[in-house]
Amino acid sequence: MVRVVLATHNQHKAAEFQQILGREVPGLEIVAYDGPEPVEDGVSFEENALIKARAAVAHTGLPALADDSGICVDVMGGAPGIFSARWAGSHGDAAANLQLLLDQLADIPDADRSAHFTATLALVTTDGEPTVVQGIWPGSIARAPRGRNGHGYDPIFVPDGHDVTAAELEPAAKNAESHRARALSAIVPALQALGES
Helix, strand or coil: CEEEEECCCCHHHHHHHHHHHHHHCCCEEEEECCCCCCCCCCCCHHHHHHHHHHHHHHHHCCCEEEEEEEEEEHHHCCCEHHHHHHCCCCCCCHHHHHHHHHHHCCCCCHHHCEEEEEEEEEEECCCCCEEEEEEEEEEEECCCCCCCCCCCCHHHEEECCCCCCCCCCCHHHHHHHCHHHHHHHHHHHHHHHHHHC
16 A cells, blocks of 8 residues: 555545546555645746645655646746636636636637646655656637536636537546646556555
């Protein structure tokens, strides 16, 4: 059995990671973090994921996994990026964040609305050794929200190869191809190696 702490207080997220990664890494147990929240003052997804993972290792003495993710719009130079969760100023106001982004893109032609979701995962071992992977989900920004599945920017994100938003996809379909799914798949070898050491 390998215990890895997920640097989140969200039990639902820990259960989701357990379900996905447990299939690939036998004996893996993902537990939610119960310590203080570190200040995420990095300037990239990678830096913020590493800040969270290192804080969780220091607090628990267990290997830690952390993620940082967001939406990046090409015509905006990659913004909102690491500020996705607080784009409208207050952390967690998903509707305000989404509306602000739509307002900022109101005059941008459809051909120039390309974007991608990014998920960065950092695994830090008890000896401080980091492994960082990234999952990218390319697409574009719709002109209005559509769909009831998903959260955050899902209702305005149209993945490449689809004519529906991420919020209109069935959850199983979204979970199979999302940025987070791609990052989770990429971290599996490092977790397997942890179990073998």
